[in-house]
Amino acid sequence: MPVNLPIPAASSLHAVNGVRIGVVEAGIRKAGRKDLTVMLLDDGCSVGGVFTTNRFRAAPVQICRNHLVAGNTRAVVINTGNANAGTGADGLARATQSCAALAKRLNLDATQVLPFSTGVIMEQLPVDRIEAGLDAAIADARADHWLKAAEGIMTTDTQPKAYSTQVVVEGRTVTVTGISKGAGMIRPNMATMLGFIATDACVAPSLMAALARELAEGSFNRVTVDGDTSTNDSLLVIATNKAGHAPIVDLQSPAALVLKAAMLEVARLLAQAIVRDGEGATKFITVQIDGGRTEEECRKVAYAIAHSPLVKTAFFASDPNLGRILAAVGYAGIDDLDQGLIELHLDDVHVATQGGRHTAYREEDGQRVMKQSEITVRVGLGRGTASQTVWTCDFSHDYVTINADYRS
Structure with a gap:
């Protein structure tokens, strides 16, 4: 659906x-x-x-x-x-x-x-x-x-x-x-x-x-x-x-x-x-990147998160394994990224600050947000004033089924 x-x-x-x-x-x-x-x-x-x-x-x-x-x-x-x-x-x-x-x-x-x-x-x-x-x-x-x-x-x-x-x-x-x-x-x-x-x-x-x-x-x-x-x-x-x-x-x-x-x-x-209406999608996810030096580097980070099968399957399962998001930020291709400046939010939940777990973050809060049908991931890079937003969805079992059976 x-x-x-x-x-x-x-x-x-x-x-x-x-x-x-x-x-x-x-x-x-x-x-x-x-x-x-x-x-x-x-x-x-x-x-x-x-x-x-x-x-x-x-x-x-x-x-x-x-x-x-x-x-x-x-x-x-x-x-x-x-x-x-x-x-x-x-x-x-x-x-x-x-x-x-x-x-x-x-x-x-x-x-x-x-x-x-x-x-x-x-x-x-x-x-x-x-x-x-x-x-x-x-x-x-x-x-x-x-x-x-x-x-x-x-x-x-x-x-x-x-x-x-x-x-x-x-x-x-x-x-x-x-x-x-x-x-x-x-x-x-x-x-x-x-x-x-x-x-x-x-x-x-x-x-x-x-x-x-x-x-x-x-x-x-x-x-x-x-x-x-x-x-x-x-x-x-x-x-x-x-x-x-x-x-x-x-x-x-x-x-x-x-x-x-x-x-x-x-x-x-x-x-x-x-x-x-993505194939097998159960969740609509907004990925918002703020604090970049340029819009291009914000896009790189946003797409790294939005393309990651590990991130997308975690959202499908409502599993707050949110280190996967930080990992995607890290491999997005920004060579001089300072991980100590990274901030991560899921909707209203502050997950990570200064590159590490926020002291007030509780896994049940992350799971509460991930169970929603619409979720916003916000990442602050702490490098400038540029921002970019992309939209994606989760990966479900049905995605594999639809594409395995596409020609039949």
């Missing part, structure tokens, strides 16, 4: 003027599961993306990056059940073919279509099934199909992930709606996750790549489930330019700051939903 993650209601998701979505079952994955989604964008949208740092990028990631450079994106095609990764030249050809098939039906150029895939690696993409399902997907396209899309892009997710908000920008009501998928093979620098965030705000096309990077840096690059960086992870950000306010041409302008705050709220909720 996801950790304190409500199932979104379709009525809570605002339509974004300029985006229509169709979702069908094309037989790409198991029977009875919707697995093909198309997004149809009105002409004049501004689009930006962020993609996996894995050097073994999937074919659709490579095609997406090239097509974004070409500009004037008008459609998106997403399949689940097959990652089209580790498929060589054949995979590139099949991803290109899926773009061409959708483009032909919409009277577009193939470069105006962005492909996304998620699922099993090193299996041929059944592009014939994608092509066979496109007409039905186009016919199904509606502005209010965001929840259907969230369901259609799921793989090992146990429930759909979607959020929506509205904000006033220069006197105009602006909508931000997004969906994501992901539950395993998740770590910073993107992961086996797909994210799609759209707004009807007016944003200059030249700003979209930077906007996508900012949103990813404050959200999807702050989550980790198991430390594995996927071949397919992608975040697409769309501005349809329909809201009617003056175009945003500076990401530091007052209008941009209002819009970015709303978009970052949606992005963070989507990213945190991935952790809350």
Whole structure:
């Protein structure tokens, strides 16, 4: 069961003027599961993306990056059940073919279509099934199909992930709606996750790549489930330019700051939903590092804690074996770290001070916190004023079971 993650209601998701979505079952994955989604964008949208740092990028990631450079994106095609990764030249050809098939039906150029895939690696993409399902997907396209899309892009997710908000920008009501998928093979620098965030705000096309990077840096690059960086992870950000306010041409302008705050709220909720629905997760853990000299060294410490199987299994068992956290701090890669300055808290419980056990700490207090479904680990480095936060989950027996049985 996801950790304190409500199932979104379709009525809570605002339509974004300029985006229509169709979702069908094309037989790409198991029977009875919707697995093909198309997004149809009105002409004049501004689009930006962020993609996996894995050097073994999937074919659709490579095609997406090239097509974004070409500009004037008008459609998106997403399949689940097959990652089209580790498929060589054949995979590139099949991803290109899926773009061409959708483009032909919409009277577009193939470069105006962005492909996304998620699922099993090193299996041929059944592009014939994608092509066979496109007409039905186009016919199904509606502005209010965001929840259907969230369901259609799921793989090992146990429930759909979607959020929506509205904000006033220069006197105009602006909508931000997004969906994501992901539950395993998740770590910073993107992961086996797909994210799609759209707004009807007016944003200059030249700003979209930077906007996508900012949103990813404050959200999807702050989550980790198991430390594995996927071949397919992608975040697409769309501005349809329909809201009617003056175009945003500076990401530091007052209008941009209002819009970015709303978009970052949606992005963070989507990213945190991935952790809350992490494979086999029973606890949602916030790791906050304070007192670093730089944000980079704070991130190193946070990720060392959040990636540690020993730390994560201790949280699953509610076992206050908290020396594992101190050990992770020590191997995070800060060469001149002074352990005598380290402070460790679990929520309100002061566990360690000046690098050693706090005299008032009792193991039953640590266990009390570790039994909670939501926990905050706070580490003070005593080196400066920088801070960073990441979100992770525990490791349970179910994580092994899910991944051992993934292809069956």
